[in-house]
Amino acid sequence: MDDRLRLIRYLYGEEEDESALARRLSDDDDLYREYERLRDAKRALNDRPARRPDPAVVDQVVDEARTAAQSSAPSTGDRPARAPSRSWTRRLQTVGAGLALLLLIGLGWWQGAGVSDEPVADSAAPGVLDGEAPQAPATADTRSADADAIPAWDDGEELIRIQRRIDRLQARSAPDRWGSLQRVSRP
Amino acid sequence: MQPTDEELVTAYLDEDDEQAFRRLVERHQDRIFGYLMGMVKGRAAANDLFQETFERVIKAMQGQRGSYDRQGQWLSWVMSIARNAAIDHTRKQKKWAEVPQDEDDGRSFWDTLEAESPYADEQLHRAEQREWLDEHIEQLAPEQKEVLLLRQETDLTFREIAELQDVSINTALGRMRYALKNLRKMMEASNEAALVGALDT
Numbered sequence: 512m513d514d515r516l517r518l519i520r521y522l523y524g525e526e527e528d529e530s531a532l533a534r535r536l537s538d539d540d541d542l543y544r545e546y547e548r549l550r551d552a553k554r555a556l557n558d559r560p561a562r563r564p565d566p567a568v569v570d571q572v573v574d575e576a577r578t579a580a581q582s583s584a585p586s587t588g589d590r591p592a593r594a595p596s597r598s599w600t601r602r603l604q605t606v607g608a609g610l611a612l613l614l615l616i617g618l619g620w621w622q623g624a625g626v627s628d629e630p631v632a633d634s635a636a637p638g639v640l641d642g643e644a645p646q647a648p649a650t651a652d653t654r655s656a657d658a659d660a661i662p663a664w665d666d667g668e669e670l671i672r673i674q675r676r677i678d679r680l681q682a683r684s685a686p687d688r689w690g691s692l693q694r695v696s697r698p
Numbered sequence: 699m700q701p702t703d704e705e706l707v708t709a710y711l712d713e714d715d716e717q718a719f720r721r722l723v724e725r726h727q728d729r730i731f732g733y734l735m736g737m738v739k740g741r742a743a744a745n746d747l748f749q750e751t752f753e754r755v756i757k758a759m760q761g762q763r764g765s766y767d768r769q770g771q772w773l774s775w776v777m778s779i780a781r782n783a784a785i786d787h788t789r790k791q792k793k794w795a796e797v798p799q800d801e802d803d804g805r806s807f808w809d810t811l812e813a814e815s816p817y818a819d820e821q822l823h824r825a826e827q828r829e830w831l832d833e834h835i836e837q838l839a840p841e842q843k844e845v846l847l848l849r850q851e852t853d854l855t856f857r858e859i860a861e862l863q864d865v866s867i868n869t870a871l872g873r874m875r876y877a878l879k880n881l882r883k884m885m886e887a888s889n890e891a892a893l894v895g896a897l898d899t
Contacts, residue, residue, distance in 0.1 A: 516871040519878075525855060549875070552882040556850050559828045561728040562735050564748045569727060572752040573720045580714040583760045 514539075518546050522553050608669040615673050616680075623684035703772040711759060723752065726773055730780050732851035736835060736843070737784040738791075747787055751780040774858045777848065781862060834884045842877035845870055 514535055520526040536543050701709075701718075703725075709718035730751065734744040755776055759766045766775060835843055841863075848859045860870040 512868065515875060516868060519871045519874050520856065523849060523856070545879075548882050549878045552878040552885065553850075555827075555831060555881075555885065556846075558824070559831055560824045562732050562828075563727050564731045564745050568745045568749050569720070569723055572723055572749060572756075573716055575753060576710065576719040576756050577714075577716040579756045579760045580710065580716065 514542055515545060518542070518549060521546075522549060611669070612673055612676075615677060619677060619680035619684070623680065704770055707759070707766075707772055722772070726776065729773070729852040730776065733777065733847050734780060734784055736832070736847040736851060738787055743787065747780070747783050751776065751783045754779045754783065771858070773852070774854055774862065777852055777854060778862055781844075830888070831881075834881055834888070837884060838877055838880055842873050842880065845873040846877040846881075849874060 514532070517526055517532050521529060521532055526532055536546055701721075703722060706718040706722045709715040710722070727748075731744060731748050734747045734751070735741065738744055738747060755766075758779070766772075769775075835846065838846065844863070845859055848854050848862065849856065854862070856867055856870045856874070860867040863870065
């Protein structure tokens with residue numbers, strides 16, 4: 512690099528090899544004269560007092576920064592939601608769907624057991640013979656209650672799958688099939 | 699220990715810490731404002747541009763317009779925005795060049811009275827010197843003036859200035875060399891003229 516350009520770097524503390532430049536300055540009078548002239552101009556610039564904006568302007572800027580931060584908070588949806596909260600939502604949805612599925616499967620089995628008693632309620636049912644309380648009325652109530660318990664607002668794929676599963680379970684637990692099985696198994 | 703610019707940026711963006719943002723602004727206000735004052739005429743215009751610069755900065759930091767990629771060079775990034783704002787302003791001014799501009803410096807009459815200060819004479823002298831130098835800087839070629847303001851006021855390195863202006867580092871250094879040399883010449887001429895004027899009276 513040209514020594515005259517290195518002088519500029521030296522004046523502003525950016526020259527990497529200052530000792531080499533100092534040797535050049537001591538050997539070259541023209542270069543030294545140029546250094547003096549540049550240094551004087553820089554000194555005059557350094558002596559200028561700093562200027563700053565009006566305090567009210569800084570306050571306005573900080574106000575704008577606060578407003579922008581508030582308006583772009585995740586709850587408003589302007590700024591993209593942060594990754595952890597997204598993943599937690601997804602996890603909660605998955606767990607919720609899983610629990611709902613398990614609940615419905617359980618209900619399906621329970622319903623199936625309750626329905627199996629219906630055809631034989633008039634004749635001596637095995638459960639009644641064993642001293643158990645008849646379950647048919649209770650099952651009917653529970654079924655309507657369960658229907659109400661299904662969230663009407665949820666029309667996602669998960670619910671459609673669950674609904675199909677319920678249909679399959681209900682088809683399997685049709686009264687005629689259970690009745691014929693019980694008739695066959697009756698001694 | 700002072701937090702770095704990046705730590706303050708993170709505190710503002712991730713924790714909505716407005717005080718962190720205030721510290722950033724106050725830390726660099728002299729640099730940014732000094733540059734803007736040199737680029738535009740008048741304190742009121744520089745105040746407007748300072749605010750406009752930070753409006754753009756805030757929008758970009760919040761991802762609303764543009765972006766900030768947190769590469770550890772917050773000030774040079776802000777300076778690029780300030781530079782664009784100053785260029786836009788200068789273009790608009792040129793459009794209205796034929797309309798006479800009578801811009802005040804944004805200070806009231808009472809603000810100009812500083813005689814109560816014990817350092818009033820010194821302050822007045824420095825203010826006059828500053829004004830005198832500003833007039834000389836104004837006469838430099840635009841590219842020389844800008845490098846001088848960027849290096850002297852904002853403390854960006856010559857490498858950062860070269861990146862900002864999209865020129866080689868040697869070009870940036872060369873412009874600075876001519877700026878200082880020309881400034882020195884003007885100062886000498888001005889001093890000689892003042893000396894001649896004093897001798898004439």
